[in-house]
Amino acid sequence: MAMFTAPGAYDRAITVFSPDGRLFQVEYALETVKRGSTVLGISCPEGVVLAAEERAASKLQDPTFSWKIFEIDEHLGAAISGLSSDARILINQARIFAQSNRLTYDELADVEVLSKRVGDIKQLYTQHAGVRPFGVSIIFGGVDSKGSKILQTDPSGAVWAYKAVSVGAGSDTVRGILEEKYRDDLKLEETLLLAVECLSKAIEGPIDPSKIKIVVIPAETRKIKKLSDSDITEYINKLET
Amino acid sequence: MAMFTAPGAYDRAITVFSPDGRLFQVEYALETVKRGSTVLGISCPEGVVLAAEERAASKLQDPTFSWKIFEIDEHLGAAISGLSSDARILINQARIFAQSNRLTYDELADVEVLSKRVGDIKQLYTQHAGVRPFGVSIIFGGVDSKGSKILQTDPSGAVWAYKAVSVGAGSDTVRGILEEKYRDDLKLEETLLLAVECLSKAIEGPIDPSKIKIVVIPAETRKIKKLSDSDITEYINKLET
């Protein structure tokens, strides 16, 4: 209970507003996201690309294990930045929603509806006492009956639709590149190359395939596909030429 | 626990009154609304108009995605200002109420009854511990069996009926224009033009259709309709002449 910091009184309990109408706990949770790995999503008419920087904590980590990009359903993936354990809870919820959508309606889940459902769960954790907000932002990308879709949710539970978006430590860098180079008529190949370019500039030090995970959901197949290390190397090489 | 600010003791816990009978948390939630986007609603005998400033966070946002104006039912829309995730929870509740009204009574929901229902939910969050108030004001507009209706709820859960009303950062500006120019016998076309005029004065910088979202519910059809960018441009042009 610091005696000289006026905001001190408002930033500990999630259920209260500060006198200027802010929710400090939500803002602090965003700090966790800002320190997280850089992830991004880009849509184009031919499909959707999700990409993430994977910061290996040790060279003995299992390279086949993914903790930044997840398959929600065949046509729908997610890239997360922030607390990985918080993300897992929400990813599970998203998968359950997608599955029960299939079972109930015999249809692929709508990407916007699913994103809002996850946002609703997050909002609950910003309004009720006894819990803290989820310390994670998620980019959902998929191709549904309305086409290629990218949506993002932050710790407040807000949901926005984007053509292309990035969160995490390098997101400012990535946004600069996207705002410069994104075009509505990008081909899927160009989109993949753009994703690799974004990450290669956002990641510190020399880039190599072990630091990057990429999935693509082509509009044609609506089947999520993980790029192999050699695929990624190819794009890195193209970039350098 | 500031030692020198007497009010400090009353403004953190939602369940208590200050010695002069105020609920600080509700007042602070209103601050969030005051910093929000400008939204407005105007009724006239021929129908109802809802309009909102959309502050795009990035030019890569999806322009087809709406986060200020929502359809509740065919005859009934809502414009929100404040926390968008809080708003979504209440919009969902309003939609459920409208749907179940249709199913149970085979009737369109009464705009006032629905607005009070949402106000009741908000009130609950100002009287019980363990939650914070909803940081959002909502303008409900629609045409029901009693005619064109505009109602507004604030974070306290209070509900008022208006002929025309605005909330958000530019609401003082808008209110000035409305009090000057509103007439009970406005035509729908005049009402739309008045809405565009209000927003164009409340929004900083040059106005263009990407910054404005408008829906109209004509009394004749009772079917909510979103104005296209070219429709909006037309009204802007009319204003400038």
Add this chain to the structure above:
Amino acid sequence: MAMFTAPGAYDRAITVFSPDGRLFQVEYALETVKRGSTVLGISCPEGVVLAAEERAASKLQDPTFSWKIFEIDEHLGAAISGLSSDARILINQARIFAQSNRLTYDELADVEVLSKRVGDIKQLYTQHAGVRPFGVSIIFGGVDSKGSKILQTDPSGAVWAYKAVSVGAGSDTVRGILEEKYRDDLKLEETLLLAVECLSKAIEGPIDPSKIKIVVIPAETRKIKKLSDSDITEYINKLET
């Protein structure tokens, strides 16, 4: 946690008494009522009158919308002063009680029994943690099998029966007039005139019908009736002559 104000320790948590046996939260809630609109109720053998000052927040408010006087049932109305959202919750409860009384016993609700039921709800919110008291006083007026009845409940949940009573900002003024002019054998017309006189003195500035709402429940019909603006103007004119 002010260091120099001894009462500071007792006035935040609703569940505790101060050393001199006071419940500060209830007293603070009363402050809200004291700052509210002036409302009053007067009974006479021929019926009951409820009247309220309506402070319009904007000249664009819908004049047909009532937020100070409510019909509970045909024979029974309520006038409120304080937080309008808190009042709505209790008015809903009163309506439900009146309806279920009709259904269960095929009888009009007894005004005293209904008032105490609402008082019981209020009391609960003064004794249990996790909630704040209701910031509203309510005057119930009606004609039941025992005749014309006026009862009042404050935020503590206490209920008192009166011949005539007023709460809100101008209640001291009104009480002075009532104590001087009230007679047990007032006619209904005289009672209405007395109500208008009370409000006209309690309201600041020149009086006009837009600032006043009045309902009357004649003992003969037991049907609540709202006075029209022209009815009210007539009484104002009588006063001035």
Add this chain to the structure above:
Amino acid sequence: MAMFTAPGAYDRAITVFSPDGRLFQVEYALETVKRGSTVLGISCPEGVVLAAEERAASKLQDPTFSWKIFEIDEHLGAAISGLSSDARILINQARIFAQSNRLTYDELADVEVLSKRVGDIKQLYTQHAGVRPFGVSIIFGGVDSKGSKILQTDPSGAVWAYKAVSVGAGSDTVRGILEEKYRDDLKLEETLLLAVECLSKAIEGPIDPSKIKIVVIPAETRKIKKLSDSDITEYINKLET
């Protein structure tokens, strides 16, 4: 959180003892009772008398409305001092107990058993967090199969049986008179006169029937009966002679 008042730490939370084994909240609730109206109960072989000072808040109060003395059942009444809204909750519980006793056993409720039941409810509110004690003392008086009975419960939930007892602002005065004049063989008429004498000395200013409420339960009929104003005047006159 006063820094210089050691007891400060123990008197806010109901669930804790002070180092010397006291429950401050219960003691503070008693303060409310000590400031309340004077009420008393006296038993004699021929029956039981309950009497109360009624402090009218306004001369416009309804004189037929009782808020100090209540009928629990035909053979059993209660006089309360302290918070009237708290009392109403307990009076309701007592009535429910008396009714269900009648239904279950086809017998009048035992006065002692009923008093202890109410005491048990009060005790609960002194041992559990999240509630405050009831700020009211109740004198139960009645004639059951064991004869004339007077019992009293205070905010701690303790219950004592008395021949004659008083609580409220003037209870010290009343106790002095009772200890001097009470006899085990008082006739009912003498008991009524003693009750009026006690109140007339405890009430400030000249006494008149509007300030006093009295009920009597004769052992012969076991039917509670309220004294009329003229009955009371008669006793006042007898006193003065």
Add this chain to the structure above:
Amino acid sequence: MAMFTAPGAYDRAITVFSPDGRLFQVEYALETVKRGSTVLGISCPEGVVLAAEERAASKLQDPTFSWKIFEIDEHLGAAISGLSSDARILINQARIFAQSNRLTYDELADVEVLSKRVGDIKQLYTQHAGVRPFGVSIIFGGVDSKGSKILQTDPSGAVWAYKAVSVGAGSDTVRGILEEKYRDDLKLEETLLLAVECLSKAIEGPIDPSKIKIVVIPAETRKIKKLSDSDITEYINKLET
């Protein structure tokens, strides 16, 4: 939150240990017991005696009402010291246990088992938040299939078996007498005389039967019996000779 008293931090919340492993709330509850009336229990082969000092708050109290010694079942009594309302809750529980033991097993309740059951309830109130310990110690005395039994429980819920024991304000005095004069082969008459002697020395001022309550449970009959005032006077007279 006293700034200079280190223990201050540990003695308010029941659920915590102090750094030296003490539970302050339990110790404070014991203070209540130490200030309570003196009660005692003595067993001998021919039966069990329970005795209590009754401190009348007023000479108008009903002398037939007991609030220190209670019958649990025919063969089993209890003497309490501390908060009488807390005691009543536990006495009720003990009676329910004894009754259900009779119904279920057609047997008299075992005194030790019943005492531990009450101790278990007390323990719960020392380990869980949201409640305070019971501020009462109870001496259970009875004759069951194992013979004459005296057990005592304090606010911690601990249970001990004794040949003879005392709690309350005068317990040190009583213990001194018991340790000096108690013999395993006391006759019941001698035990009763010893009980009267103990109380007569523990009670301040001259002793008379109105200050003492005694019950005896002879091993022969296993039927609890209250001593009359003349019985007690006889023992007092014997003492003085």
Add this chain to the structure above:
Amino acid sequence: MAMFTAPGAYDRAITVFSPDGRLFQVEYALETVKRGSTVLGISCPEGVVLAAEERAASKLQDPTFSWKIFEIDEHLGAAISGLSSDARILINQARIFAQSNRLTYDELADVEVLSKRVGDIKQLYTQHAGVRPFGVSIIFGGVDSKGSKILQTDPSGAVWAYKAVSVGAGSDTVRGILEEKYRDDLKLEETLLLAVECLSKAIEGPIDPSKIKIVVIPAETRKIKKLSDSDITEYINKLET
């Protein structure tokens, strides 16, 4: 809330870790155990011995009453040190587990499984708010299908298996003796003598049978047996020779 002692902030609420990863409440509960009576358990191929110092609070305590050593089932006993009321709750749970094991599987409870079950209950009370840890350590000793077993649980809920172990005030002394003299091939008679030797050195002042309670569970019979005072005297005499 001491201002100068940094740990002050962490040691009151059970649900938090201190910055160096300690749970103060668990450590404080251990202080209670360290001040408790000395108890010990020793296993040998021929069986298991549990022994306890019984500190009589008064010479009038019932010598047949045990509050340090308990029978859980025929083949299984427990010796406790710390709060006796906390212990009783856990002993009850252990007995219920043993009984239901018999009923469900028709087998004697496994000593390790039962000890862990009790440890699990204890752990719950160290991780959840609203409760305090159990202030007791328990040594379980028994002979099951795997042979002679001694296990110990402390307030954290940790469980360890030992050949011989001691807790309580004199446990350091006992441990020294055990580490010196314990052999895997002790005979039961030697084990009993060792137990008496340990206690005689740990107990202050001259030793006599009234200060010691011992039970033995021979592997041959698997039937717990309490040593008589004369048995214990015999071992004391052997020691002294």
Add this chain to the structure above:
Amino acid sequence: MAMFTAPGAYDRAITVFSPDGRLFQVEYALETVKRGSTVLGISCPEGVVLAAEERAASKLQDPTFSWKIFEIDEHLGAAISGLSSDARILINQARIFAQSNRLTYDELADVEVLSKRVGDIKQLYTQHAGVRPFGVSIIFGGVDSKGSKILQTDPSGAVWAYKAVSVGAGSDTVRGILEEKYRDDLKLEETLLLAVECLSKAIEGPIDPSKIKIVVIPAETRKIKKLSDSDITEYINKLET
């Protein structure tokens, strides 16, 4: 409530983020793990090895009792570092999951799925009030249908897959050795030797079999097997040559 340490305000309540987005309670729980015994897991194509330092608290502990390494199912083991009572709760949950997997699907539990399930439980305890995080890290090792698997969960509930990993006091030392000597094509014998080498360097003082516990799950048998002391001695000897 230290007055000079700003973080003090954030590190006590589990449900809040600090201003820089950290969860102090989770970090403090990790301190417990960092002070725990060194444990490790290594996978190779031929199987999986789990090894732990066992720090005996006393030489009288039962050497056959394991509290660092546990069998979850035949094909799956766990090594823990931190609070052993917290670990036991999670180990129980893991066993229940494995058993119900067998019963429901007639399949061995997938090591990754089971690890995440345990991680989910841990995450719950970092987001909800009224509980503290689990103070334990667990290494799960097993051979399932996807081959040899090593996963680790920390107190935040995060889960990572490794080829080889260590936690506890000596984990930095072990990680150094593993990063130097681990190869993807290690034979099981080499893996076991590597495990012993790692522990022998991480443990202070001379190494002997009593300080080490090792289990191996060969891919061939998928049956967990504990190494005997003589097996371990053999590896120690090999190391020294």
